[in-house]
Amino acid sequence: MKKLLIFTLLGTLVYACSQSGGEKSSSEPTASTPKVDGEKVYKTYCVTCHGLYGDMGASGAFNLQTSVLPVEERINVITNGRKVMTPFKDLLSKEKIEAVAAYTLTLKK
Ligand code: HEC
Numbered sequence: 001m002k003k004l005l006i007f008t009l010l011g012t013l014v015y016a017c018s019q020s021g022g023e024k025s026s027s028e029p030t031a032s033t034p035k036v037d038g039e040k041v042y043k044t045y046c047v048t049c050h051g052l053y054g055d056m057g058a059s060g061a062f063n064l065q066t067s068v069l070p071v072e073e074r075i076n077v078i079t080n081g082r083k084v085m086t087p088f089k090d091l092l093s094k095e096k097i098e099a100v101a102a103y104t105l106t107l108k109k
Contacts, residue, residue, distance in 0.1 A: 035099075036093075036095045036096050036098075036099035037099065038096075038099035038100045038101075038102050038103030039103050041092065041096050041099060041100040041103070042100050042103050042104065045088065045091065045092070045100070046100065046104075049061035049084075049085070050062075050064055050104075053065065053107060054067075054104065054107035059084050060083075060084055061084070061085065062085075064104045064107045064108070065107055065108055065109045066108075066109070067104070067108070071101050071102060071105060074101040074104055074105075075097055075098060075101045078092075078097050078100060078101055079097055
């Protein structure tokens, strides 16, 4: 009878230890980079000249609703600038430029 008691005590002890000590290594929240929101970039950097819908044309800004430029060329214009349009290569990451270029395509009428 006494033996059984010791066993149960030992059992609970081991159980208690494993509970406190065995902290699960919490799985990190997935570190995959969140997809860049091209619309947000556009509304931050581009509306001053192109306007919310791309057709404002301030400082002679090209109407993005009628632009037929392919996305690679848009990336080029945004990265390196063109005439009055300032280059964005120092302001925006490659991912952001690609995202905003893709967003300008959605302005097309
Ligand atoms: C300082 C005003 C200004 C800002 C800010 C600006 N643009 Fe422009 N953008 C222009 C002007 C002016 C042109 C026309 C350049 C020319 O005549 O060669 C242009 C042209 C373009 C073109 C080429 C369109 C075509 O069919 O030729 C694209 C694409 C474009 N802008 C996208 C953007 C995006 C995206 C942003 C924000 C990241 C932006 N622009 C910010 C003034 C601006």
